[in-house]
Amino acid sequence: MTKAKRNRLIYNIVTYALVIAAFLILQSMIANKTITRSLKGQLVPICCWIVMAVSLNLVIGISGELSLGHAGFMSIGAYTGAVVSGWLLNAFAVENTLLRLVLAIIAGGVMAGILGALIGIPVLRLRGDYLAIVTLAFGEIIRSLVNVLYIGVSDGRLRFSFLTKDMPEGTVMLVDGAKGAVKIKPISTFTVGFVLILITLFVVLNLINSRAGCAIKATRDNRIAAESMGIPVTKYKMIAFTTAAALAGMAGALYGLNSSTVVPTQFTFNQSINVLVFVVLGGLGNVLGSVISATLLTVLPEVLRAFSDYRMLAYAIVLILVMIFTNNPLIRSFVNRLFSPIKRLFRKNKQGGDIA
């Protein structure tokens, strides 16, 4: 096995192991009832944000396109999930919550994936920052559209109406305009969230380390060279973007079904930027980094609730510091020197076997 391959394998194993270990620890904490209430309430959202961060990393870090509307895909997933779950309950009397949740998540992913593909087809043919502009607009358009969207279920069928609430008597409203998706029965569980994270990691890591992933990375590093090597750039950018959109939709469905209401204002431009911050902080193209930063940045604001006035200020300072630290060669070499004894220790241990 080559050095690069081994490093990649170790990286993947560490990523999976970390997630699984965290899950087991948290599960045992739940069983022992040693977990705080606020943290328990955060578990499913953390899962969602991890999936969001990892999927956005696929677009930004691996395929090198800037997407500013990731929350838009999440909102599509959340609404689709709420509607599908409500529909299954009211029209087909599906009582099994796990089945409803799984179907809702799949529906959310498919819906967001389709919309992602529709946006990607025209935009990813262009070079430059067009994707950022279009996805930014897309997020806002979705937010405005669901503001005037009414979906209800009566007599076992779904009823849609737009701009005006035009529903027959006795309709159970699922999406009620500006009130958002209402009367959702929260059915999301931490275990499903954990499985979704594993699926996301499996899809993203395997994609990155395959022929398609290599091609996606090539289009990021040098578009012209990739094209002259016979790589259809648009196709591979589409694969990355659609996959990311579908994963975001799945995360959205899980997120939406975790609370009793979903309102359009939950998925604003700010949320997209939030996810972008997770990705940048975790490192572009670094999946493990995204997982860690999404977790920390979701938990920290809750822990620091007492200082909530200064939260955004601290956020900005942390971001600036991270940028300085990661880009300044002086600081970098200093940090490297700080850690080099530990690194050397590891290397000695590892190579000892090889030499002997």
Place this chain on the structure above:
Amino acid sequence: MSQQVKRRANTKMVPLQSDAIVPERDINKAPVLEARHLGIEFGGLKAVDDFNLTIGKTEIAGLIGPNGAGKTTVFNLITKVYEPTMGAVLINGRDTHGMNIVQASKLGIARTFQNIRLFDQMTVEENVRIGLHNQIKYNMFTGMLRLPAYWKQEKKQHDRALELLHIFDMEKLADEQAGSLPYGAQRRLEIVRALATNPSLLLLDEPAAGMNPHETEELMENIAKIRDQFQIAILLIEHDMSLVMGVCEGICVLNFGKIIAKGTADEIQANPVVIEAYLGKKKEGQA
């Protein structure tokens, strides 16, 4: 190796009016590249005008000319980075009109770039694998689900990549990051990557730029070796006259977007028009 090249260059020459610049070794041999009255205008400026060139299988041809003569533009026209405004490019007898870069590449053109365009953040091996993208395939879901075909094809890609890297003795660098390689190695890697696409025509844009005389000489031998091993045609742009005169069987001189001379190395060196436009100045500068 270079002796063999010289012998070929000294055989009977086709007349200057013909598109072919290399003496015909096999009259029935279909040309790999045919450029007919090729031209492009950028807002009224004719960057390339009435460019005619035919390259047969396994020929090594050189494209030279002063700075700004339009040499790289010709490459960009052949590889469909630009759509020509006049004339046509035929690759292996097929008209490339309306094709994009990817389609042209699949017809069998591969190129290197004047200012190196490697995939900097990827390893050397991955760079070569990109070249193998359309050679050794498996579909996306096979890759995602790690089916047996994935492992088989990955192994194939790995072996083939190392085999190709062996041309320049670069197997040991396979795990290095491409962007961190020394300049000369980056140029060689670009050639390997281009060869990985299994081309019938290889376009080299200043392959010896930035190389020392020793490396240039090595490159010269390697170019001839590549031609013999892969049985491909090579068209190269180069300012290093020792390389062009040493390895090219036919040379085409471009000035202000127009061909001013075609012929063997000896003919080009003796051609007064060329000396006036290009070589004369260069010789004074060097002497």
